[in-house]
Amino acid sequence: MGRVAELNGTDRVVVVGGGMAGAQAALGLRQGGWRGAVTLVGDEPHRPYDRPPLSKDVLLGKSDSTAFDIDWDHLGVELLPGRRAVGLRPGLLQLDGSIELPYDALVIATGAAPLALPGTEGAHLLRTLDDALALRALLTPGKRLVLVGAGWIGAETATVARQLGCEVTVVEAGPAPLPGALPAELGALMAAWYADAGIVLRCGAAVAGLEPGAVLLADGTRLDADEVVVGIGARPATGWLAGSGIDLDPSGAVLVDERLRTSLPGVWAAGDCTSYPSARSGTRLTVQHWDHALQSGSAVAASMLGSDAPYDPVPYFWSEQFGRMVQYAGRHTDADRLLWRGTPADADWTVLWLRSDVLVAALSVDRPRDLNQARRLIDRATRLDPGRAADPAVPLKAAAAD
CATH class of the missing domain: 3.50.50.60 (FAD/NAD(P)-binding domain)
Incomplete structure (x- = not known):
């Protein structure tokens, strides 16, 4: 070019x-x-x-x-x-x-x-303002809502629907929420958030199609549904x-x-x-x-306007779901070392991904300070002391090894 x-x-x-x-x-x-x-x-x-x-x-x-x-x-x-x-x-x-x-x-x-799912013609997609206004008019107390996809948009929509008094079921073809984005072990922790919110989560469930008033799963299960929303990417x-x-x-x-x-x-x-x-x-x-x-x-x-600066920021994403702020920065692979900063039993937690002890990605739940520091450390390709980085009482920036 x-x-x-x-x-x-x-x-x-x-x-x-x-x-x-x-x-x-x-x-x-x-x-x-x-x-x-x-x-x-x-x-x-x-x-x-x-x-x-x-x-x-x-x-x-x-x-x-x-x-x-x-x-x-x-x-x-x-x-x-x-x-x-x-x-x-x-x-x-x-x-x-x-x-x-x-x-x-x-x-x-x-x-x-948004991607449509074959066999779900007539389901709602949430991408535009008009989509949101149309769906809002339908999310009334007692409505049975089935959400296809337990990704970011599915979790956010499920959160709001429960707040509005709907009965919510989320269907996910993967083994846990956020398949492809996070390891199953982390997605499984988020599955508990659905249950705590009174939402039925069915993972490993493929949708076969829709019929009036119901969603049909590939295993023959019929889920009653007044409204269906598809959020699969x-x-x-x-x-x-x-x-x-x-x-x-x-x-x-x-x-x-x-x-x-x-x-x-x-x-x-x-x-x-x-x-x-x-x-x-x-x-x-x-x-x-x-x-x-x-x-x-x-x-x-x-x-x-003539700038020669290459575009290559640290990827960053955030999501508000189930009363939590979930933030992710960087980009990890399955080969990277996953390091807990705290424990999954904590109310708030962070996980880090290290590659030869260099921080390449971080996920935080209600720990914005960790995430903000992680973004800067990732940007500088900073090597961490894993022992100090695993201690949530130590500021993440203080775990830098060089």
């Missing part, structure tokens, strides 16, 4: 995507001193908004909108809501309604779309890029270089829809979390 020339004052920048990454890209251009034309295109009929509150405050009825508190008019950013990107040619973005929007520089920030929303010349990986993520430039000159990408090279991880990463959208959105603006 060759070096792309910096923007000049006559260029028109178009950002496709009204989520965090797209909003940060547009905001970052203005904060970086760019005064040329900026247009922000979103496929939803709403002003750019934040997604994490959808499974929390919006479902709980505490908020009807999560729009960013940004004065777009004052910034001189043109908003085009309710316009879906359907194609791309060099210098020309194609929108639904046969609209063609010329650009000199483009940012792709269309995020990810998401894939990059990049189908509209077919034939554009933009290189994608097998999952559909946009391949970018270390400065978030795509294979098409004048086009960058940020957020959930990207695959970027991570020197610290030694591989490409596709990260579908809020912090990545925030950071990559700002980084893509800096790149467009």
Whole structure:
């Protein structure tokens, strides 16, 4: 991927995507001193908004909108809501309604779309504000809700549904909550949180399909359900890029270089829809979390304005579930050493992953100080003294061995 020339004052920048990454890209251009034309295109009929509150405050009825508190008019950013990107040619973005929007520089920030589960047509998906508002109207006391998937979104939605008085069952095909993200031994600890909240959790259970008023499992079990929500992950929303010349990986993520430039000159990408090279991880990463959208959105603006700084932050994610704050930073593999900081019997705990005693990842439950220190230690590839690191009374930063 060759070096792309910096923007000049006559260029028109178009950002496709009204989520965090797209909003940060547009905001970052203005904060970086760019005064040329900026247009922000979103496929939803709403002003750019934040997604994490959808499974929390919006479902709980505490908020009807999560729009960013940004004065777009004052910034001189043109908003085009309710316009879906359907194609791309060099210098020309194609929108639904046969609209063609010329650009000199483009940012792709269309995020990810939730995966549907075959046989569950008609089930709810939770991705947009309208999804959350529609589901909220249905989550009334006594409603029988079946959630398919015990991942992050499933746990958050189950938490809220119980608070609203619903009878909740969560079905997970894996052996424990958060399969693929965490070792089964850690996921099994979280299974107790479901029981404590009065939620029925069925792991190792595959869904065969839906019928009126019920979810059918592969083993023949019939679960009564007034409403069904599917939360089994998401894939990059990049189908509209077919034939554009933009290189994608097998999952559909946009391949970018270390400065978030795509294979098409004048086009960058940020957020959930990207695959970027991570020197610290030694591989490409596709990260579908809020912090990545925030950071990559700002980084893509800096790149467009000429920054040579490579994009390679410590991945970070957080989730509020069952009255707990769960945070994860870094990236671990099965080969890394898992080190407990405290014990699983504690009300709050942290686990660390070490690679030749270098901290590469951390998971904390209600121990934000541990996690904040871990992020800095991971960023510096810090070697730890395992004995001191395992003592929760010792500040994690004080366990550094070098």
